[in-house]
Amino acid sequence: DADVTQTPRNRITKTGKRIMLECSQTKGHDRMYWYRQDPGLGLRLIYYSFDVKDINKGEISDGYSVSRQAQAKFSLSLESAIPNQTALYFCATRQGGINEQFFGPGTRLTVL
Amino acid sequence: QQQVKQSPQSLIVQKGGISIINCAYENTAFDYFPWYQQFPGKGPALLIAIRPDVSEKKEGRFTISFNKSAKQFSLHIMDSQPGDSATYFCAASNMNRDDKIIFGKGTRLHILP
Numbered sequence: 001d002a003d004v005t006q007t008p009r010n011r012i013t014k015t016g017k018r019i020m021l022e023c024s025q026t027k028g029h030d031r032m033y034w035y036r037q038d039p040g041l042g043l044r045l046i047y048y049s050f051d052v053k054d055i056n057k058g059e060i061s062d063g064y065s066v067s068r069q070a071q072a073k074f075s076l077s078l079e080s081a082i083p084n085q086t087a088l089y090f091c092a093t094r095q096g097g098i099n100e101q102f103f104g105p106g107t108r109l110t111v112l
Numbered sequence: 113q114q115q116v117k118q119s120p121q122s123l124i125v126q127k128g129g130i131s132i133i134n135c136a137y138e139n140t141a142f143d144y145f146p147w148y149q150q151f152p153g154k155g156p157a158l159l160i161a162i163r164p165d166v167s168e169k170k171e172g173r174f175t176i177s178f179n180k181s182a183k184q185f186s187l188h189i190m191d192s193q194p195g196d197s198a199t200y201f202c203a204a205s206n207m208n209r210d211d212k213i214i215f216g217k218g219t220r221l222h223i224l225p
Contacts, residue, residue, distance in 0.1 A: 099161065101213060
C-alpha cells in the first residue's frame with residue numbers, strides 16, 4: 001500500500017540543538033501538512049504546503065520552519081529546540097479536491 | 113469561530129455497550145465533518161465522515177448523527193468491542209476555502225472486556 005513515512009520515529013535531543021524531521025509520501029498527493037499532538041490538546045497544524053512553491057503557516061508555526069524539497073518530501077525543522085517542543089509530530093498528505101488526509105506514523109520528539 | 117469542541121475527554125464503556133462522543137462547531141462555513149481514529153503508536157486514520165446535507169451516516173457499527181441547526185455532531189459506536197479502544201478525533205473543514213482541518217482535542221475511549 002502507498003505510504004506516508006516519517007523519519008526518525010523517535011528522537012531525543014538537547015535544548016538549543018537544531019533538528020530536522022522528514023516526511024516522504026508515495027501517494028502522489030499535492031498537499032502536505034505537519035501537525036503536533038500533545039495530550040489533551042489534540043492535533044494542531046504547524047505548516048502546510050499546496051505544492052513545492054506554496055508554503056503556509058498554520059496555527060502554531062513559531063519556532064518551526066519547513067522545506068518542501070519535492071512533491072513527495074516535506075521536512076520540518078526546529079532551529080533551536082526547547083523543552084516545550086517535546087511532542088508527537090505527524091505528517092499528513094491530501095490530494096486536492098478530495099477531503100481525506102492520510103497520516104504518517106509519527107515522530108516522538110523529546111527535548112531535554 | 114474556528115474551534116471544534118469535543119467531549120468527553122475520556123470514556124469507559126462495557127463491551128457490547130454504546131459509546132457516544134460529541135462535538136460542537138461554530139463556523140457555519142464548515143461543510144465536511146470527519147471522525148479520525150488513532151491507535152497507540154499510529155497516526156490518525158479516517159473512520160467515517162458526513163456532509164451537512166444529511167442528518168445521519170452509518171458504516172457498520174459506527175454512526176454519525178448531525179444536527180445542523182444546533183451545530184453539533186456525534187459519533188455512536190454500537191456493540192462496542194475492546195478493539196475499538198483508541199483515541200477519537202472529530203474535525204471540521206471547508207477545503208474549498210482554506211485547505212485546513214480543525215480537529216477537536218480528542219476522546220480516549222476504553223472498552224472493558
